[in-house]
Amino acid sequence: MRVFAIALALVTACLVTDAKAESTLSAVRERGVLNCGVTSALLGFSAPDAQGVFRGMDADMCRAIATAVFGDPGKVRFVTTSPTQRFVALQSGTIDVLIYTVTQNFSRDTGLGLIFANTYFYDGQGFIVSKKLNVKSAKELEGASVCLQPASDAAPGATDYFRRNGIQFKAVMIEAIQEVVSALNAGRCDVYTTDVTGLASIKARSFQSPDDWIILPEIISKSPFAPMVRQGDDQWLTLVRWVENAIIDADELGVDSRTIKDASVATNNPEVRRMRGLEGEAGKAFGLPNDWPAQVVAAIGNYSELYDRNLSALGLPRGPNRSWREGGLIFAPSFR
Amino acid sequence: MQYLSRFLLRNLRAERVAPLVIFIVFVGGVALVFANLFANLRSRNIASGFGYLSQAAGFEIGDTWIHYSSQMTIGRALIVGLVNTLVASTAIAVLITMIGICVGLVLAFGGELGRASIKRYVYLTRNIPVLLHLVVWYSVFREGLPPPRGAFTIGPIVLSNRGLILPIPQSYGGLFELAVGLAMGAGVIAISRSIVGRWSKLWLIVSTLSGILVWFILLPTNGPVLRGFNYVGGWVVTPEFCALVLALAFYTGGYVTEIVRGAIESFPQGQVEGAFALGLSRTQFFFLIMIPQITRTIAPAMVNQYVNVTKATSLGIIVGYPDLVSVSNTALNQTGQAVESIALLLATYLTISLAVSFASQRCFGETTERAA
Numbered sequence: 001m002r003v004f005a006i007a008l009a010l011v012t013a014c015l016v017t018d019a020k021a022e023s024t025l026s027a028v029r030e031r032g033v034l035n036c037g038v039t040s041a042l043l044g045f046s047a048p049d050a051q052g053v054f055r056g057m058d059a060d061m062c063r064a065i066a067t068a069v070f071g072d073p074g075k076v077r078f079v080t081t082s083p084t085q086r087f088v089a090l091q092s093g094t095i096d097v098l099i100y101t102v103t104q105n106f107s108r109d110t111g112l113g114l115i116f117a118n119t120y121f122y123d124g125q126g127f128i129v130s131k132k133l134n135v136k137s138a139k140e141l142e143g144a145s146v147c148l149q150p151a152s153d154a155a156p157g158a159t160d161y162f163r164r165n166g167i168q169f170k171a172v173m174i175e176a177i178q179e180v181v182s183a184l185n186a187g188r189c190d191v192y193t194t195d196v197t198g199l200a201s202i203k204a205r206s207f208q209s210p211d212d213w214i215i216l217p218e219i220i221s222k223s224p225f226a227p228m229v230r231q232g233d234d235q236w237l238t239l240v241r242w243v244e245n246a247i248i249d250a251d252e253l254g255v256d257s258r259t260i261k262d263a264s265v266a267t268n269n270p271e272v273r274r275m276r277g278l279e280g281e282a283g284k285a286f287g288l289p290n291d292w293p294a295q296v297v298a299a300i301g302n303y304s305e306l307y308d309r310n311l312s313a314l315g316l317p318r319g320p321n322r323s324w325r326e327g328g329l330i331f332a333p334s335f336r
Numbered sequence: 337m338q339y340l341s342r343f344l345l346r347n348l349r350a351e352r353v354a355p356l357v358i359f360i361v362f363v364g365g366v367a368l369v370f371a372n373l374f375a376n377l378r379s380r381n382i383a384s385g386f387g388y389l390s391q392a393a394g395f396e397i398g399d400t401w402i403h404y405s406s407q408m409t410i411g412r413a414l415i416v417g418l419v420n421t422l423v424a425s426t427a428i429a430v431l432i433t434m435i436g437i438c439v440g441l442v443l444a445f446g447g448e449l450g451r452a453s454i455k456r457y458v459y460l461t462r463n464i465p466v467l468l469h470l471v472v473w474y475s476v477f478r479e480g481l482p483p484p485r486g487a488f489t490i491g492p493i494v495l496s497n498r499g500l501i502l503p504i505p506q507s508y509g510g511l512f513e514l515a516v517g518l519a520m521g522a523g524v525i526a527i528s529r530s531i532v533g534r535w536s537k538l539w540l541i542v543s544t545l546s547g548i549l550v551w552f553i554l555l556p557t558n559g560p561v562l563r564g565f566n567y568v569g570g571w572v573v574t575p576e577f578c579a580l581v582l583a584l585a586f587y588t589g590g591y592v593t594e595i596v597r598g599a600i601e602s603f604p605q606g607q608v609e610g611a612f613a614l615g616l617s618r619t620q621f622f623f624l625i626m627i628p629q630i631t632r633t634i635a636p637a638m639v640n641q642y643v644n645v646t647k648a649t650s651l652g653i654i655v656g657y658p659d660l661v662s663v664s665n666t667a668l669n670q671t672g673q674a675v676e677s678i679a680l681l682l683a684t685y686l687t688i689s690l691a692v693s694f695a696s697q698r699c700f701g702e703t704t705e706r707a708a
Contacts, residue, residue, distance in 0.1 A: 083665075083669055084665050084668055084669060084674075087672050087674070088674045091380065091382060107670065107671070107672070108672060110383075111382070111383035111671065111672050111673070112382060112383070112672040113377070113380035113381040113382035133565070141565075142564055142565075143563060143564040143565050143566045143568060144564070144565040144566070145498060145565065145566060150653065150658075150662045150663075150665045150666045150669075151665040151666055151668065151669040152666075152669065153669070155395040155396070155666055156394040156395045156406075156670060158396075159394055159395050159396050159406045160394065163406065169396070170396075170398055170498075170566065171395070171396035171397060171398040171658075172398050172574075172576070172656050173397070173398060173653075173656050173658050173662055173666070174655070174656035175653045175654065175656075175662070175665075176654065179471075179474075179654070179655070179656070182475065182478065182479075183478060183656070186475075186478040186479050186483075186497060187483035187497060188478045188497050188498070188575065190565045230380070231380065231381050232380070232381075
């Protein structure tokens with residue numbers, strides 16, 4: 001019986017051990033690789049290319065954080081998850097950061113034990129329809145069959161919009177995006193709704209003749225995307241936020257992946273000098289080298305490079321994702 | 337004291353204590369895991385508890401058998417999903433039972449060709465993953481049927497890739513429906529009595545059936561009318577429902593076939609010879625000697641299949657049928673309460689499966705005992 005009691009005590013001890021005690025940054029460094037939660041199938045944000053390398057804005061954000069921690073954009077393991085599993089994966093510690101085009105909202109900020117870093121992309125929910133239907137506005141969708149993915153924000157978003165406008169619709173909930181595309185092609189649904197970038201992504205990649213499809217002008221919701229980390233690890237949250245800030249600031253300061261380390265460019269700007277580690281101690285708070293911001297920009301590029309590389313192929317106007325100086329919303333505190 | 341210690345010594349044998357210890361360890365372990373889980377959820381500021389069930393759902397469900405709108409609660413949405421799951425499971429159960437009966441008839445009367453085609457059917461179903469069956473059936477409904485503007489219409493019935501749309505009779509304020517319901521009930525009683533007993537009540541069946549036909553065809557209906565993108569009105573059986581039900585019934589039918597075949601092949605040859613020696617015809621032998629006996633052999637294995645299809649309806653998410661899992665996932669994405677959602681799903685499927693096996697034990701338990 002005594003043996004049994006000891007065994008029980010041991011099991012208890014194992015179960016009760018709290019994973020929170022350890023800081024994420026030191027855990028990542030010890031492991032030698034960043035576990036980054038991404039989607040596997042959203043062109044422009046995160047999707048494998050022909051060689052199996054993950055490409056896109058989300059994937060590059062993961063690389064930027066890995067560069068800050070290790071000085072090497074390759075030290076990241078892409079953990080592909082799903083809309084239903086993504087938050088649990090982060091809560092349980094399977095991933096260190098979730099960069100999965102997650103829309104910020106109140107209930108996610110308060111109910112999940114997770115916290116959002118800064119917005120890196122402004123999106124909004126829209127509609128795509130076949131040109132054959134001759135629809136010019138979402139207001140004309142009375143009685144339409146609408147394809148939706150069950151575990152997405154689009155389902156409540158569309159419901160809200162149609163209710164506000166007094167439009168009846170029929171929901172067809174299909175999980176796999178390939179099946180959604182077939183359903184649209186076959187005319188099972190008249191319209192599909194998700195974030196506009198998602199619509200542009202399937203338009204560019206999934207339809208045989210993309211020109212037969214039209215994205216309606218209405219943007220019916222706000223979808224600001226931000227990386228997520230666990231609550232209660234302020235150091236890790238701060239690092240993720242400033243990796244984003246470094247990328248945006250580099251854009252504003254006029255330095256890019258080629259010129260950030262070029263000593264002849266912007267030598268007198270104190271912010272650029274700080275990013276290069278020549279002034280101040282940018283790495284002190286994290287125990288990282290002081291030039292980590294410069295390494296991040298050199299490896300990944302500034303915000304414009306990031307956008308052009310990943311999202312210009314979708315053919316969307318840059319809209320709110322321009323710098324605040326050009327009338328957009330992309331804004332970051334300065335590196336001071 | 338002496339008595340007590342002697343009592344304990346006599347009764348504390350390992351084989352008596354072991355089950356108790358195992359039980360306590362198991363219950364204690366489960367309690368520990370849950371206590372730890374909830375402590376961790378609290379310490380990480382993750383919302384817990386089932387309060388979310390009374391929040392407004394805020395999403396639509398395409399296929400509902402009970403009244404639902406997006407302003408209703410998440411709990412109500414989950415019940416809609418549960419009803420969808422139960423309706424689909426019941427439809428599949430009826431279909432696989434019919435497949436079983438047909439297979440039995442073919443094996444008994446069908447000859448060599450029938451037997452060979454049953455063999456091919458079993459090869460086809462059992463050697464292809466159920467997921468592929470689903471995708472193929474769904475694409476048949478989706479691609480094979482025309483969009484609403486080119487729909488097939490047979491009288492007031494419309495068939496398109498938005499589903500099979502049947503006319504609903506207009507409402508006459510309850511009293512008329514009550515009368516029709518009573519007439520239908522009388523018809524059902526008449527049918528069942530006439531099958532058991534005399535055929536003299538045939539006229540009752542005919543009159544009831546014709547009454548229903550008149551109700552559906554002659555009276556004005558809120559029939560399906562093409563308006564804008566879709567047919568409006570009528571009662572819609574969606575292609576997602578059809579694909580799920582037919583694919584799972586077709587697939588599970590392969591297993592049912594093997595159960596029936598096994599039962600028929602293991603039927604004692606002596607009884608066959610005995611029956612023919614007594615001058616029974618093949619039909620009499622089949623219905624009077626074989627069916628009553630093989631039903632008892634088949635029943636437990638069939639119950640297994642009924643439980644299986646109930647669980648398999650959760651694959652409906654692949655073809656867009658809003659079953660319990662699909663609705664639960666949509667709710668989960670809004671609330672983020674994964675532990676509670678999954679626990680609810682587990683408990684619900686466990687309850688359904690246990691209820692099915694319990695009910696069938698009550699139904700067949702006696703017969704199986706008698707058979708043994």
